[in-house]
Amino acid sequence: MLGLFVLAAVLLWLNHQTATRFSPTISAEALIRAAWLILLQFMPVLAGAFLGAPLVARELENGTARLAWTQEAGRIRWLVAEVVPVTAVLAVAAAAIGLELRWLLARPAWTGPGTWSPARFDLRPLPFAGWVTLGICLGVFLGAAIRRTVPAMAATLGCYAALLYVTSLWWRMHYLPPLHRPLPHVLVGPEYSYGYGIPLTSGPGDYVLSAAPGRPDGRLLTSAQLDHPASWFRLHHIRLWVTYQPGSRFGLFQVIEFGWLIVLATILMTVAAVLIRRRAA
Amino acid sequence: MVPAGSPISFRLDPGSGVPTYLQLVHQVEQALRLGYLKEGDRLPTVKGAVESLAINPNTVLKAYRELEHRGLATGRPGQGTFIAGTLRRVGLAEQAALRKGLLAWLRTADEAGLDADGIEALFATSLRDFLDRRDEKRSQRRGAGHRQGRARGQAGEVA
Amino acid sequence: MNVIETCALGKRYRRNWALRDCSLTVPAGHVVALVGPNGAGKTTLLNLAAGLLRPTRGQVSVLGGERPGSAAARSRTGFVAQDAPLYGHLPAGDMLRVARNLNLTWDEDRAQARLAELAIPLDRKVRQLSGGQRAQLALTIALAKRPEVLILDEPLASLDPLARHDFMGSLMAAVAEDSLSVVFSSHVVSELERIADYLLVLNEGRLQLAGEVDALLDTHRILTGPGGEMALNLKQFAVVQVRQAGAQAQLLVRTSSAADPAPPGWLSSPASLEDLVLAYLRDPKASVLPGPEVTAAAGGEAVRA
Numbered sequence: 001m002l003g004l005f006v007l008a009a010v011l012l013w014l015n016h017q018t019a020t021r022f023s024p025t026i027s028a029e030a031l032i033r034a035a036w037l038i039l040l041q042f043m044p045v046l047a048g049a050f051l052g053a054p055l056v057a058r059e060l061e062n063g064t065a066r067l068a069w070t071q072e073a074g075r076i077r078w079l080v081a082e083v084v085p086v087t088a089v090l091a092v093a094a095a096a097i098g099l100e101l102r103w104l105l106a107r108p109a110w111t112g113p114g115t116w117s118p119a120r121f122d123l124r125p126l127p128f129a130g131w132v133t134l135g136i137c138l139g140v141f142l143g144a145a146i147r148r149t150v151p152a153m154a155a156t157l158g159c160y161a162a163l164l165y166v167t168s169l170w171w172r173m174h175y176l177p178p179l180h181r182p183l184p185h186v187l188v189g190p191e192y193s194y195g196y197g198i199p200l201t202s203g204p205g206d207y208v209l210s211a212a213p214g215r216p217d218g219r220l221l222t223s224a225q226l227d228h229p230a231s232w233f234r235l236h237h238i239r240l241w242v243t244y245q246p247g248s249r250f251g252l253f254q255v256i257e258f259g260w261l262i263v264l265a266t267i268l269m270t271v272a273a274v275l276i277r278r279r280a281a
Numbered sequence: 282m283v284p285a286g287s288p289i290s291f292r293l294d295p296g297s298g299v300p301t302y303l304q305l306v307h308q309v310e311q312a313l314r315l316g317y318l319k320e321g322d323r324l325p326t327v328k329g330a331v332e333s334l335a336i337n338p339n340t341v342l343k344a345y346r347e348l349e350h351r352g353l354a355t356g357r358p359g360q361g362t363f364i365a366g367t368l369r370r371v372g373l374a375e376q377a378a379l380r381k382g383l384l385a386w387l388r389t390a391d392e393a394g395l396d397a398d399g400i401e402a403l404f405a406t407s408l409r410d411f412l413d414r415r416d417e418k419r420s421q422r423r424g425a426g427h428r429q430g431r432a433r434g435q436a437g438e439v440a
Numbered sequence: 441m442n443v444i445e446t447c448a449l450g451k452r453y454r455r456n457w458a459l460r461d462c463s464l465t466v467p468a469g470h471v472v473a474l475v476g477p478n479g480a481g482k483t484t485l486l487n488l489a490a491g492l493l494r495p496t497r498g499q500v501s502v503l504g505g506e507r508p509g510s511a512a513a514r515s516r517t518g519f520v521a522q523d524a525p526l527y528g529h530l531p532a533g534d535m536l537r538v539a540r541n542l543n544l545t546w547d548e549d550r551a552q553a554r555l556a557e558l559a560i561p562l563d564r565k566v567r568q569l570s571g572g573q574r575a576q577l578a579l580t581i582a583l584a585k586r587p588e589v590l591i592l593d594e595p596l597a598s599l600d601p602l603a604r605h606d607f608m609g610s611l612m613a614a615v616a617e618d619s620l621s622v623v624f625s626s627h628v629v630s631e632l633e634r635i636a637d638y639l640l641v642l643n644e645g646r647l648q649l650a651g652e653v654d655a656l657l658d659t660h661r662i663l664t665g666p667g668g669e670m671a672l673n674l675k676q677f678a679v680v681q682v683r684q685a686g687a688q689a690q691l692l693v694r695t696s697s698a699a700d701p702a703p704p705g706w707l708s709s710p711a712s713l714e715d716l717v718l719a720y721l722r723d724p725k726a727s728v729l730p731g732p733e734v735t736a737a738a739g740g741e742a743v744r745a
Contacts, residue, residue, distance in 0.1 A: 062525060062528075063521060063522075063523060063525035064525045064526065064527055066487075066490075066492055066519070066521035066525055067521065067525045067526065067539075067578075067581075068542060069491075069492065070490050070491065070492065070509075070514060070517070070519040070521075071514065071539065071542035071543050071585070072511070072514050072515045072542065072543040072544050072545065072585060073541075073542040073543065073544075074511060074514060078542060081541070278494075280487070280492055280493045280494070293634070295634075298712075301633075301634055327616045328613045328616040328617055329613075331609070331612040331613050331615070331616045332609040332610060332612065332613035332616075333609060334609070334634075335604075335605050335606075335608035335609040335612055335634065335635065336612060336634040336635060337471050337612060337615075337634065337635050337636065337637050338612060338615050338616035339471075339637055340634070341616075
C-alpha cells in the first residue's frame with residue numbers, strides 16, 4: 001500500500017515534468033492528470049478495504065485470532081500494534097502527497113477545477129491524511145463487526161463512498177454557516193435573477209453555494225415579485241445576494257474536516273476494540 | 282558432571298496388556314539378567330525416556346520408584362537414576378533341580394488331560410496369583426505407602 | 441491449585457447448548473485428556489478455559505482463580521487451538537518473532553533450540569511445512585512463554601502416526617522438564633492410556649466422567665459370567681454396561697474399590713481405559729463425577745440388556 005502511495009507520488013511528479021515541458025493546452029496530459037487525481041482519491045478507500053477490513057476479519061476467518069488473542073499481550077494491545085503503525089505511516093505518506101499536490105497544483109499547467117472542488121479539497125495534506133486514517137479505521141471496524149473478509153471489504157467500499165459523497169457534495173460547505181452578501185450591481189431585471197452574466201464572486205477563492213435576488217436589507221424576493229418589471233427592480237435596489245463560503249475559510253475547513261475524520265476514526269476504533277474484547281474468537 | 286548416557290533404551294509393547302511402568306521395570310530387570318546393565322550404570326533420564334516413548338512422565342517415575350523399592354536402582358538428585366543392585370542369580374545345579382520338579386509336574390498335568398495351551402494358561406495364572414500374594418505380603422510389611430501402584434499392576438497383569 | 445475449575449458452566453450458541461451444567465475441578469500436575477465424540481463440547485470447554493469464549497451460564501476459572509482471558513491468565517496459559525492456527529504466509533522464523541512480540545515472557549533460546557532439534561527450517565513458509573512440523577511449531581510457541589498450564593485442542597487430529605508419536609513425545613518431555621500441567625482434547629481414545637493420568641469425558645454437552653485414570657481403572661471391572669436373569673441380580677455393583685451373547689454376559693461394573701470380590705460364578709478382569717470410555721460414551725446417562733455420591737442413572741437404568 002505504501003508502495004502504491006510512493007509510486008503515485010513519483011508518477012505524479014514525472015507526469016508534471018512532461019506536462020510542463022510539452023503542452024500547456026488541453027491534451028492527453030490533462031486527461032492523465034485528471035485520471036491521477038481520481039486515482040489518488042481512491043487511495044484512502046483502497047487502504048480501508050484492502051488493509052483495514054482484512055486486518056481483523058481475516059484473523060477471525062483463518063482462526064489465527066485464537067493464536068494472537070491468547071498471547072500475553074492480549075486483544076487490545078494486539079489491535080493497537082496492528083492498526084497504529086500502518087495507519088500512521090499511510091497518513092504521513094498521504095500528507096506528503098498532499099503537499100506535493102499543493103505544490104504541483106499551484107503551477108499554471110495544473111489549473112483545473114477551483115480550489116473548493118471535491119477533488120482538490122480532499123487531496124490537501126490534512127484532509128487526505130484524515131481520509132486515509134478514516135478509511136483504515138472504517139475497514140478495521142467493519143471487519144471486527146462483520147467478521148468475514150470479503151463482505152467487510154465490500155461494506156468498507158460502500159460506507160466510505162457514501163460518507164465521501166455526503167461530505168463533499170453537501171456537508172463540507174456547511175461546516176460553518178455560509179455568509180450572505182449582495183453583489184455590487186443593481187439588477188436591471190429578472191433575467192439576471194440567477195446571476196447569468198454576472199461574476200458571482202468578488203473575493204478570490206470564495207465558494208458560492210447559491211444566489212438569489214433580494215432587497216438591500218437581505219430579504220429575498222418571492223416568486224411573485226420576480227415578475228415585476230425592470231424598473232421595479234431598479235427602484236427597490238434589488239441586487240443579487242449570494243450565499244457563499246469565503247476563501248479565507250479554506251484552511252479552517254481543512255482543519256475541521258481533518259478534525260471530525262480523526263474523531264470519527266477514533267470512535268470507530270473504540271467500538272472495534274469493544275467488539276474485539278467482547279466477542280468470541 | 283552428568284555421566285554419559287544410559288546403556289539401555291526402553292521400548293513398549295502396546296498389545297501386551299502389561300502396565301507401561303511394569304514393562305519398564307521388567308526391561309531393566311531383563312537387562313540386568315542379561316548383563317547389559319551393571320551396578321553404577323545410569324538409566325535413561327525421565328525426559329529422554331518420555332520423549333522417545335511418548336508416555337506420561339509419571340509412568341517413568343513410577344517405574345523408577347518401583348526399581349528403587351526392589352532395591353535395583355537409586356536416584357541421585359540432579360543426576361539421574363542409577364543401577365544400585367543386581368538380581369539374585371540362581372546357580373546351575375539349583376536350576377536343574379527346579380527343572381526336574383517342573384517336568385514331573387508337567388507329566389502329571391499331561392496325564393490329567395491338559396493340553397499345551399491349558400498348561401500354559403494354568404501356569405501363567407498360578408504364577409500371577411503367587412506373585413500377587415507374595416507382593417501383597419511384602420507391601421504389607423513395608424506399609425501402606427505403595428498400594429495404588431500395586432493395584433494398578435495387578436489389574437494390568439491379569440489382562 | 442486447580443488448573444481449571446468450573447461451576448455449573450454452560451455455553452449456548454443461539455438455540456443449542458454446546459455445554460451445560462458442567463462442574464469440574466482439575467488439579468494441577470496432571471496430563472488431562474478431554475475425551476468425547478465430535479460435537480460433545482470439547483472445543484467449547486477449552487475455548488472457555490482459554491478465554492476465547494464467555495460462558496452463557498456459570499463460572500470458569502483457571503490457575504487457582506484467574507479469570508480466563510485476563511492478563512494474569514494469559515501470561516500463565518499456553519493455548520494451541522484446533523488445527524494449530526499459524527500465519528501461513530510467514531516464514532517459520534518470522535512466525536516465531538511475531539509470537540515473541542506478543543509476549544513478555546519468552547524463552548527465545550529454548551524455542552530456537554527446539555526448532556533446531558526438530559529440524560524445522562526457519563526460512564520456510566509456515567504453510568509449506570508438514571502438518572507435524574506445524575503442530576510442533578505451534579507447540580514451541582506455546583511453550584516458549586513458559587506456561588503453567590498448556591491447553592491443546594485436538595493436537596493430534598491431523599497428524600500421521602509418526603508425527604503423533606513425536607508430538608506427544610516432545611509434549612511429554614516438556615511436561616517432565618517443567619512440571620507443566622496439560623489439558624488436551626481428543627476423540628481418539630486408544631492412544632490416551634499411556635499419556636493421560638486424568639480423564640474428562642464429555643458427551644452431548646455434559647460432563648460424564650472425571651477423575652484420575654488410576655482411580656477410574658481401579659474402580660471398574662469387567663465381569664464375565666452366565667447371561668440371562670443372572671446378569672440382573674448383581675445388586676452390589678453399579679452396572680455401567682451389559683453385553684449379552686447367548687449364555688454369556690459381559691458387564692462393565694463400578695466397584696467401591698479394586699479389592700471387591702467377584703460374585704460366585706463370575707470372572708472378574710480389569711477394564712482398560714478404552715473399555716471404560718467407550719462404555720460410558722454409549723450410555724450418556726451414566727456418569728461418574730468426583731464426590732462420594734453415586735449417580736442413580738449409573739446404577740439402575742443402565743441395566744438394559
